[in-house]
Amino acid sequence: MRFLHVTHQYPPAIGGSEKYIADLSEALVARGHQVDVFTTRAKDYHSWRAELPPFDCQNGVTVYRFASLRRGPMTWRMLHFGLRNYWRTRSRRYEPFIFLGGGPNSAGMAWAMWRRAGQYDLIHLNCLVYTHVVYGYRIAKRLGLPVVMTPHAHIEQEQTYNIGFQRAALLGADHVIADTTAERDRFLELGVNPWQVSVSGVGLNLAAYRHDMDTAAARKKLNLLPDAFIVLFLGRKVQYKGWDMALEAYTAIREQYPHLHFLAVGPETDDSARLWPRYQHTPGIHVMGKVSEADKLAALQACDCLILPSAGEAFGIVFLEAWLMGKPVIGLRTQAVSSLVQHGYDGLLAEPGNPADLTALLAHLVTNPHLARQMGRRGRQKVLQHYTTAHIANKTEAIYMQTLRRHRRKTDS
Amino acid sequence: MMKICVIGPQAPTQQQLLTMFRQRGDDIVTGEGESPPPAGVYLCVAITDAIKTATRGVVILDARPDFAPAVGEGAMYADICLVATDDDRLRLVDEFGCEPARIFVAADNHRAVEIIDRAARDTLLPAPALSRPQKTESTLPLNDAHSPDVALAQIRGRLRAIEQQADVVLRHYRVRSGAPLVGRFIVWLRRNLTSHLREPYLDPILNKQVAFNTQLVQELQTMLSVQADLLHRLEKLEQAILPDKNGRE
Numbered sequence: 001m002r003f004l005h006v007t008h009q010y011p012p013a014i015g016g017s018e019k020y021i022a023d024l025s026e027a028l029v030a031r032g033h034q035v036d037v038f039t040t041r042a043k044d045y046h047s048w049r050a051e052l053p054p055f056d057c058q059n060g061v062t063v064y065r066f067a068s069l070r071r072g073p074m075t076w077r078m079l080h081f082g083l084r085n086y087w088r089t090r091s092r093r094y095e096p097f098i099f100l101g102g103g104p105n106s107a108g109m110a111w112a113m114w115r116r117a118g119q120y121d122l123i124h125l126n127c128l129v130y131t132h133v134v135y136g137y138r139i140a141k142r143l144g145l146p147v148v149m150t151p152h153a154h155i156e157q158e159q160t161y162n163i164g165f166q167r168a169a170l171l172g173a174d175h176v177i178a179d180t181t182a183e184r185d186r187f188l189e190l191g192v193n194p195w196q197v198s199v200s201g202v203g204l205n206l207a208a209y210r211h212d213m214d215t216a217a218a219r220k221k222l223n224l225l226p227d228a229f230i231v232l233f234l235g236r237k238v239q240y241k242g243w244d245m246a247l248e249a250y251t252a253i254r255e256q257y258p259h260l261h262f263l264a265v266g267p268e269t270d271d272s273a274r275l276w277p278r279y280q281h282t283p284g285i286h287v288m289g290k291v292s293e294a295d296k297l298a299a300l301q302a303c304d305c306l307i308l309p310s311a312g313e314a315f316g317i318v319f320l321e322a323w324l325m326g327k328p329v330i331g332l333r334t335q336a337v338s339s340l341v342q343h344g345y346d347g348l349l350a351e352p353g354n355p356a357d358l359t360a361l362l363a364h365l366v367t368n369p370h371l372a373r374q375m376g377r378r379g380r381q382k383v384l385q386h387y388t389t390a391h392i393a394n395k396t397e398a399i400y401m402q403t404l405r406r407h408r409r410k411t412d413s
Numbered sequence: 414m415m416k417i418c419v420i421g422p423q424a425p426t427q428q429q430l431l432t433m434f435r436q437r438g439d440d441i442v443t444g445e446g447e448s449p450p451p452a453g454v455y456l457c458v459a460i461t462d463a464i465k466t467a468t469r470g471v472v473i474l475d476a477r478p479d480f481a482p483a484v485g486e487g488a489m490y491a492d493i494c495l496v497a498t499d500d501d502r503l504r505l506v507d508e509f510g511c512e513p514a515r516i517f518v519a520a521d522n523h524r525a526v527e528i529i530d531r532a533a534r535d536t537l538l539p540a541p542a543l544s545r546p547q548k549t550e551s552t553l554p555l556n557d558a559h560s561p562d563v564a565l566a567q568i569r570g571r572l573r574a575i576e577q578q579a580d581v582v583l584r585h586y587r588v589r590s591g592a593p594l595v596g597r598f599i600v601w602l603r604r605n606l607t608s609h610l611r612e613p614y615l616d617p618i619l620n621k622q623v624a625f626n627t628q629l630v631q632e633l634q635t636m637l638s639v640q641a642d643l644l645h646r647l648e649k650l651e652q653a654i655l656p657d658k659n660g661r662e
Contacts, residue, residue, distance in 0.1 A: 194539045198512050252570030281577040356567050386510050395510060397465070398490040404468050405492065409535070412469075 002034045003400065004117055006136040007126035008104055010039040010063055012052070016317045017152045020202045021126045022058070027393035029060035036120070038112060038136075040104045041065040045130070047072070048104050064112065068104035075101050083159055095164050102131050113139045122400055125149045128170065129160040137169040146407035148399060149173040150200075152314040155186045155335050160314075162190070175403040177396065179315040180339035195406075198399055201340075202317050203392030204383060209324055211297050218302035222295070224286065228261040229366050232303035232327075234296070234318050235310070237264065237272035242309030242332065244275055249307070249359040251282050257366050260284060265291055265299045300325045305365050305372055309350060309358055313337055319347070320387050323379030328372045330361055346379040415533050416440040418452035418470075421459030424478035430522045454533050460487035471532050476501070477519065485509030488516070493532050495519045506543060514539035565641050572633055579626035582619050 007021045025035045041050035048068045056063040069075075079101025086094040099105075113136060117123060123140045125133045128151035140147045151170060153161035161170065167190060170176060176197045178184035184199050219226055231250060237243045243264070250262045261284040268289050279285055288295065300306075306322035307330045316337055319329045329347040331337040341347040348365065350358040365372045385391075417439055419431060431441055444450050449463050455472045457464050464472055464487045474491035476484040488494045488505055494516045496502050502518055505511040517540050519525040531537035590599040 194514060248567070248570065251574055252567045254570070255573075256566065278574045278578055282574065356564050359567055385508070391510060394486075395489055401465065401468065401490055402492055405470060405472065408469050409471070 001122070001400070001404075002036075002120045003028065003122050003124060004113075004120040005035060005037045005124045005126060006109075006113070006132055007037065007039045008130040008132055009042055009045060010037055010065070011058070013043045016202065016315060017127045017150075019317065020150070020152075021124075022061070023203060023205050023389045024393060024396055025061040026059045027389050028397065031393065031397065033397075035061050037061055037063045038109050039063060039065055040068045040106055040109065040132070042068065042104065045071075045104075066106045066108035066112065068106035068109070069100075071101075071103055075103070077101075086163065087159070092164050098159075098163055099131050099134065099165060102129070104130060104132055106132065110135045110139065114143075117145060118143050120145065122146045122148060122404060124396075124400075125169075125173070127152050128166050129153075131165075134165045134169055137172060141172065144411070146174045146403050147172075148175045148177065148396075148403055150177040150179075151183075151187075152179060153183055153186070154312045154314050155183050157312055161186075174407055175399055177399060180336050182335035182339040183314070186335075198395070200392055200395045200399070201387055202315050202320070203387050203389040204317075204320050204324055205389040206324075208293070209297065209321070211294075211301070213298060213301055215301055218298040221298050222263070222286070222288075222302055224263065224302055225259075225261065228259050228284075229257065229369065230261045230263050230303045231362065232299055232306050232322070233262070233264045233266070233308065234299065234306060234321075235266045235308060236269060237266050237275075238269050239271045240310060240312040242311060243272060245309045245355050245358060246307045247275070247279055247282075247285075248355050249309075249362050250285075251279065252355075252359045253363050253366070254282065254284060256363070258284075260366055261286065263299060263303060264288065265296065296321075297325075300327065303327055304369065305330060305362075305376075307358075307362065309352075310334075310337075311352055316340055319379075320383050323376065323383045326373070326376040326380045328365060328375035328379065330358065330365070332358075346375050346382055348375075414438055414440060415454055415530075416442070416452040417454045417456055417529075418442050418444045418449050420444050420449055420455060420457045420461050420463050423458050426478050426522065427456075427458045427475055430475070430525055433522055433526055454529060456529070457487075457491065460484060464490045473529055473532060475525070477525075485511070491515070493517060493528065493537070495525055495528065502540075503543060513543045516540055565637065565644070568637055572630060572637065575633075576627075576630045579630055580623050581626065582623060 005021055005025050007018070009015065009018050011018055011022045025037055028035050040048060041052045041054060042048045043051045048071045050067040052065055054065050056065065078097050082094045082097025082101055086098060109132060117139060123136065123145050125136045125147060127133065128149065133149065137147055149170065151161050170187065171191055174196065176187055176192055177200045178187060178197060179201050181199050184197050187197050188194060216226055224230060233243060233246045235241045247262065250260065254260055263286045265288045291299070300321055305328045306318065308316065308318055309332045311332060311334060313334065313336050316331065319331065319340060322329050323346065329341060331341050331347065331349055332352045333349040334352060338349060341349055343349040348361040350361050417434055419441060423431065435441055442450055442452065444463070449455060451469065453470050455463060455467050455470050457472065457474045460483050464474060471493065472491045474488055474494045476488065477495055477497040485505055485508055488509060489511045492515065494505065494511065496505065496516060496518055497520065499518055502516045505516050506513050517528050519528055528537060588600050588603050590596040592599055
């Protein structure tokens with residue numbers, strides 16, 4: 001069968017939803033389907049600057065990239081103006097500001113879809129927060145094609161899925177794939193037909209995580225103490241990821257547990273630049289910026305637990321990565337993360353906005369390393385059973401077939 | 414009247430089911446392989462390629478007579494899956510990640526006919542949510558996050574971080590210039606051009622600010638110690654009072 005995947009960015013651009021669509025596309029190609037991807041040439045959604053080549057072939061997936069309108073200070077102001085007034089008034093007149101301010105606004109991609117999408121059996125739209133989903137949806141409907149959508153909605157942030165034009169696309173899609181049960185429940189509340197929504201999640205490509213490094217070797221590679229208890233923060237060092245909250249929890253108990261160390265891995269941001277001076281004298285903090293995949297695996301292998309008190313995760317692929325390495329996780333009790341992490345079984349969940357709770361949970365893991373290992377083992381089992389790329393590809397392929405059947409039943413009648 | 418295409422070898426239960434459809438006047442055909450004949454309903458009684466490849470009709474997997482692990486791998490491709498017991502339903506969801514809404518328990522053929530009928534007419538409601546015991550195995554009791562010790566440790570950590578920032582003066586800063594030959598002159602010039610601002614005005618203000626910051630942190634630490642002492646005394650009092658209170662109640 002021929003599938004068209006439409007997404008805002010595609011690797012080498014970094015991100016959870018980018019990885020999701022790339023892994024899925026490659027897995028479907030391996031099953032004998034033809035998968036083409038329409039995306040932008042951007043690597044950075046802050047600017048939508050065209051950096052990548054217009055055509056690419058990655059592991060059998062043909063990637064067509066289109067330039068989109070650059071996002072500058074004016075565009076950002078337009079977006080903020082639209083969002084501010086939309087939530088205040090719920091008036092449709094502010095939607096164009098959000099649409100134009102959000103992007104990617106790619107006339108080339110829209111035109112290519114209009115000309116060529118008819119040759120595909122089904123269109124899969126990825127990441128509802130961006131506007132390519134909206135014009136992708138309109139064009140697919142005009143061409144009479146079935147549409148599957150993976151919104152990756154941050155359910156605590158309504159602006160990522162509940163603007164008028166986003167809601168119309170969500171309700172009109174032939175099938176919606178939610179990352180978590182909490183996300184599915186939110187879509188049902190919004191009025192999505194229960195037959196047309198499934199929970200799938202994101203899968204890990206196990207081959208990419210194969211390595212022959214044990215914990216001691218990983219620590220040696222990263223110059224970490226062999227007998228320390230290492231807490232890992234892995235992700236962009238931005239405020240909503242809970243980066244400052246994790247550091248605060250660490251600082252609070254560091255004196256009590258001198259063998260405790262904090263490893264922070266991920267791209268630096270303005271937030272982290274502002275925060276670092278406060279912790280420059282705190283002992284045991286190891287900082288790494290943006291790292292290679294090999295170093296990321298080493299960090300995951302070297303740590304004793306992962307801490308990611310993020311308030312805005314659609315799914316939390318990092319939790320899966322830590323679990324795959326047999327490490328327990330600490331997150332926030334948000335709706336999405338609670339659907340993934342089972343408190344006390346394969347990880348721990350702290351109350352949002354309560355750093356003391358996070359501190360207590362971290363102290364609990366530090367004082368009970370055997371419990372940490374047990375949780376990590378359970379998490380690994382969970383990943384192998386439900387969150388591998390093969391499993392997600394099975395599910396998505398099944399959803400495609402169900403959607404096609406349903407669409408044909410509708411058009412036949 | 415429905416046209417039902419049956420795929421795979423039939424067990425006695427399924428033969429009875431087909432007899433019921435025939436008695437109603439439905440058209441029953443059999444099909445094999447990847448391209449079965451066109452029909453409104455494809456009733457798969459075993460895992461076949463047709464489950465994965467059918468692009469028309471409603472695909473129903475009847476896994477009631479023989480629930481094998483292979484069923485799980487194919488079940489997610491079917492529109493509807495029929496199982497005999499709640500345990501089988503739970504297994505399909507937990508072990509194979511199937512959608513609970515698409516798995517129906519049909520204890521007898523009458524119920525199976527009703528489900529298939531509704532599915533073919535698109536009037537079937539999703540199966541009810543699963544009810545199962547939670548797997549919360551918190552093997553050790555968790556610390557009380559609101560206990561005074563945890564809260565105090567939190568504040569102490571923050572105070573330590575603030576204390577380290579109290580000295581806001583850039584004491585290691587030196588005016589430098591990388592310019593060849595005239596570099597030292599530029600350094601001298603810059604130092605002297607700014608000294609009239611720095612010495613009488615900026616330096617005293619910054620020194621006052623540092624003294625103020627340091628004193629403030631010390632005061633806060635003293636207050637924290639007093640508060641910690643009070644909290645511990647309060648805790649002891651509560652412990653002393655509570656049994657008595659319970660006893661009286």
